[in-house]
Amino acid sequence: MFTTKVFIRKNKIGNFLKNIREHYLRDDLFCGFTSCNVCKPEDTALSSNIENKSGLFNYPHYLILDTNIILDQMDILEEDVICNVIILHTVLKEVKHRSLAIYKRLNAVIDNPNRHFFVFINDHHRECYVPQEDTELINDYNDRCIRTACLWYINHIPDAKFVFITDDARNRALAEEENITTCSIEQYVRSIKENNLLEDKLAKRDYHVESDTQDLFPAHLTVTQVQEGIKEGRLHQGTYRASTSNFLEGFVSVDGYEDAILVQGRSGQNRAIDGDLVAVEIFKEQDWIAPSEIILEDESRVDTAVEEVLLKENELKEYSTGKKKKEKAKPTGCVVGIIRRKWRPFCGILQQDAPEGALYHLFVPADKKFPKIRIETRQAEFLKTQKIVVVIDDWPRYSRYPAGHFVRALGKIGDQATENEVVLLEHDVPHSKFSEEVLSCLPKLPWIITEEDVAKRTDLRHLDICSVDPPGCTDIDDALHCREIEGGMLEVGVHIADVSHFIRPGSALDVEAASRATTVYLVDKRIDMVPALLSSNLCSLRGGEDRFAFSCVWEMDKNANILKTKFHKSIIRSRKAMTYEEAQLTIDDKSRNDSIAQSLRNLNNLAKILKQRRLEKGALVLASPEVKIRMDSETMDPIDVEVKKLFETNSMVEEFMLLANISTAEKTLKDFPDCAMLRRHPEPPKINYEPLVKAGKHLGFEIKTGSNKELAISMDNAVKEDNPYMNTMLRILATRCMMQAVYFASGMFQKEDYYHYGLAVPLYTHFTSPIRRYADIIVHRLLAVSIGADVTYPDLLDKHKTSDLCQNLNYRNRMAQLAGRASVAFNTHLFFRGKLQDEEAYILSVRKNALQILIPRYGLESTLYLSQKGKKSIFEYNEEDQTQKYEDVVFHAFDPVIVRLALDSNNIQREKLVLQLVFPVVKGFSIPPLNEEHKRKVETDQKKTKAKKSKKK
Structure with missing residues (x-):
């Protein structure tokens, strides 16, 4: 049977068009009950032997859910105690439309035969289908479809009992009028016998505000008001980014403004959290202020009362609006609406100081960019010992916390295992075990190279090839x-594992690798992009073994x-x-x-020439404080932290990997001008260089940023013999000014945008690490098609599909970097537990209330505060010179100092290194040194200071 709908609409040029849509209806769709005498029996997940355990309904029953129950309460539905659930196709479609992530989670539950979830195609069933009325809203229509299906089940299977779960009070009332048994999810969960504290997982969606409740935040504009404001140009949209050094500041990047819009204070931030897509109202230019140079860490948000936060807001406002600050004012505004929330599961701990027996507790996220979250729990004493996962449900304007x-x-x-899990979850790193479907794509062992394989490939087993890697x-x-080779020339080869031979397009293994995008390296473990059989065996170019x-x-000259x-x-x-x-x-x-030694020497000589040419073209030599952590082989505790040691051979390998990537980029772009996967590094906007230029100026150097070559020359010339580490710190600052290098599809950008700023090359891609980067697999496939070694497939030649893939690759790569750094930070903290150490250090930047050390x-960066809580600093801050001064001691950027490192474990959620000044000596502020070498340095400095004072007298 067909039902026909006719839609009349007007097109852009004013003509009326008639669309006729046919909806196919059937009367032979299975209801899911094997006991049914009407429907044709099929396999079903529903079971008469399994019962839902609810005190409200003391009889066997089946659950039917509305859309919002699934969208809001998926954490409840994933619990085994919920079973025998009928998911209507109307609901399934709406869930997919509104949240793909929830849709995937729901499908995982449906696919689990032990959960007994059944999908009923109600919208194509002749007796369940109802047409939408002309004036009926889509939500009301979907609710009517669900109630119609409930009534059909009640009449179709009279021996069974059905309970309709919805949190919509109006929908419940209509269901009761139609004699459908119904309740809210909260009522149902609270009635479950032996619910194993299931109530803790209820999403808190209903808020009943008392009439005398005081608003702490301005109300958000409605969706319609936001859309109208953006259309008229009164409002702007952008992603909110919380400041990492000041919890009362954030920034929103919007089109049309070179600088990000500064939002300051709780009202300015207006309940936006990092990553939210927000609408901002930009103030008039005379009301713009300057970003503060005050460090206010998240402890202020966590541990202080509202009154103290208000005092800090006032202090911040006074500092940001002073006369001198007006010259440095940036576009300023406030968040007036939330367009799309970036809420996700957060890892962290419960705040430890809640009174015993309390029902409501504050959860402290591990990432300091996010606010505390208020939750309800009946297992607080246990949870206080645990790292836990919490999600945000709402943030009403009368509540200080979401x-x-x-x-x-x-x-x-x-x-250690818990902390690794936190790092992976916080950085959204896929790390579950590879599924059986994925593992079934792997070759069977023993794997051998056949004569057919040899015939299809160039046999290079006679060459003296070697690999050079970290230990x-x-x-x-x-x-x-x-x-x-002949004529005094050199043949140079870069040989890359042929991972694409084992990972075929569209296979489960390919889909999984594309999703993971990259291998993630933590201090004590590795999260592979592909299963170990490939990553550590068949694709690993191990010595003495035949490999594809x-x-x-x-062919090169010397x-x-x-x-x-x-x-x-x-x-x-x-x-x-x-x-x-x-x-x-x-x-x-x-x-x-021998041949290997001669090969390495030739490679090393060629690499030096290649590097010099790159540098002459303007390639940048940047720096970052990378460290290596040595672990105890038995306990896996960190036993030493050291900066990674580099050899000439590091640079040698790097140069030939760069050259291979460049050559591959040229070849694939030539043959696939629209769909080549390339890597670009955009030139930073001039404003990004302000901290670097300012630091150079204070040191007496002019840092030119007109081009990458000017920047490279400026940094090469910025050298001081009495401060050998100064140039490295300049390069660290320069690294932080850079934009992120990203993958892109060639057909989505103009050729002038292909440029890689850091490497100073017009074309670049990734070809050399397919075991750990999915981008390289795509490049291998393109290259294989280009040389006739493989066939293409539609997605490979679709620039839009490639562009979508690049977005995931860029995101996963960024998260992998951050996860690696977080793992290093945690293990560094472990290393310093119970230790006091004096170390030579440098001032990276001077702030109003602290020094960044x-x-x-x-390879550590930390903060040395110059004032204690509640006390005025003895130092005088000079904003123009970027200095802190007390008597004869003046702190400049890049000055050498000696600091004492100790781990503060008072905040068990965020243990942090606390620094104290040892040298130079500031009376009443510095502390005595621990070792003899530093004591001699302090004594020498004190003698020099006394001699200077004597001369002045």
Whole structure:
């Protein structure tokens, strides 16, 4: 049977168009009950042997849910105690339309046969289908469809009992009028016998505000008001970013303004949290203010009363609106509406000071950019010992904190495995075990290379190829060779693991790798992008084993000029898997003249030439304080933290990987001008360089930022003999001025936008790490099609599909970087537990109430506060010179200091390193040194100070 709908609409040029839509209806759709005598019996998930356990309904019953119950209460529905649930197709479609993430979670429950969820196609059933009335809103129509299906089930299976769950009071009232048994989710959950504290997981959606409740925040504009305001240009939309150094400040980047819009204070932020898409109203220019240079960490939000926050807001306002500040004022505004929330599950702990037996508690997120969340729990004494997951449900304007609910406990606070789980969850890193479907795509062992494989590939097993990697590396995806050929030329090859041979497009393994996008490296573990059989075995170019590779081979002269480039699928056998240090020792050992040693020396010489050419073109040499943590092999506790040691061979490998990536980019773009996957690094806006230029000026250097070459030359020239680490710190600052390098589809940008600013090359991509980067797999596929080694498929040639894929790759790569840093930070804190150490350090920047300190030995950055809580600082801050002064001691950016490091564990959620000043000596502020070397330095400094004072007298 068909039902016909006719729609009349007017097109852009004024003509009326008639659309006729047919809706197919059937009367043979299975209801899900094997006991039914009417429907044709099929397999079903519903079970008469399983009962829902509700005190409200002391009889076997089946649940029917409305859309909002699924959208709001998915944490409840994922609990095993909820079973025998009928999901109507009307509901399933609406869930998919409104939240793809919830839709995927719901499907996972439906697919689990132990949960007994059944999908009924009510909207194509002849007796359940109802047409939408002309004036009927879509929500009212969907509610009517659901109630119609409930009534049909009641009449169709008279021996069964059905309960309709909805939190919509109007819908419940209409259902009761139609004699449908109904209740709210809260009523149902609270009635479940032995609910195992299921109530804690109820999303708090209904808020009943007393008439005398005082609003703490302005009301948000409605969706219609926001849309009208943006259309008229009175409002602007952008993503809100919370300041990491001041919890009372945030920024919103909007189109049409070079600077991000500053929002300050609770009213200005107006309940926006980091990542929300918000509507902002920009003030008149005379009301703009300057960003503060005050550090206000999240403890202010966590531990102080509202009155203290108000005092800090007033202090901040006075500081930001002073006469001198008007010259540095930035576009300023306030958040007036939320367009789309970026709420996600948050990891953290319960605040420990709640009174015993309290029902409501404050949850402190691990990430300090987010506010505390108010939750209701009946298991607080247990949860206070645990890292837990909480989600936000709402943030009413009368509440200082958003309201949320408990989801699950992760494990004991401070446990290494728990902390790893927190790092992965906080950075949205997919880390579940690979599914059976994914594992079924892997080759069976023993895996052997057949004669057919050899016939399809170039056999390079006769070449002296070797890999050079960090110690302990098991996912070896690149190897090198260099040999002399006719005419005194050199043949240089970069050989990359042929991962794309094992991962075929569209397979479950391919879909999983695309979703994960990258391998994530934590201090004590690795989250692989592909299963270990590939990452550490069949695709790893281990010494002495035959492996499939994708080779990029150049013919060069001895001045590193490329004469010819070719690509081919190959078979290689690495002679040896070497570490950077082993390779360096081989190069330096003059007694070694074997083919591997000669190959490495030639590669090293060529790499130096290639690097010099890059630098002459304006490639930047940047820096970041990267560290390596050595772990105890048995306890897995950190036993040392050290800056990573670099050799010439690090640079050697890097240069040839860069060259292979550039050559591949040129080849794939030539053959696929619209859908090549490339990597661009945008030039930063001039405003990004302000901290770097200001720091250079105070040191007496002019940092030019007109081009990457000017910047490189400026930084090369910024050298002080008495402060050898100063140039490194300048480069660290320069790194923080940079934009993020990103993947993109060539057809989505103009050619002038392809440029990679940091490398100073017009074209770049990633080809050299397919074991740990999905982008490289796509590039391999394009290259394979280009040389006739493989066939294409539709998605590979669709620039829009490639662009969508790039968005996920860019996001996952960024999260992987942050997860790695968070893991290092946690293990560094573990290393410092119970220790006091004096370390030589440098001032990275001078702030109004603190110094940002960099400790090179540990690659650590931390804050040295210059005043104690409630006390006025003895130092005088000079904003123009960016200095802090007390008597004869003046602190400038990049000055050397000695600080004492200690771990403050009072806040168990956010343990942090606390710094105290040892040198230079400031009376009443500095502390005595611990070791003899530092004591001598302090004594020498004190003698110099006394001598200066004597001369003045």
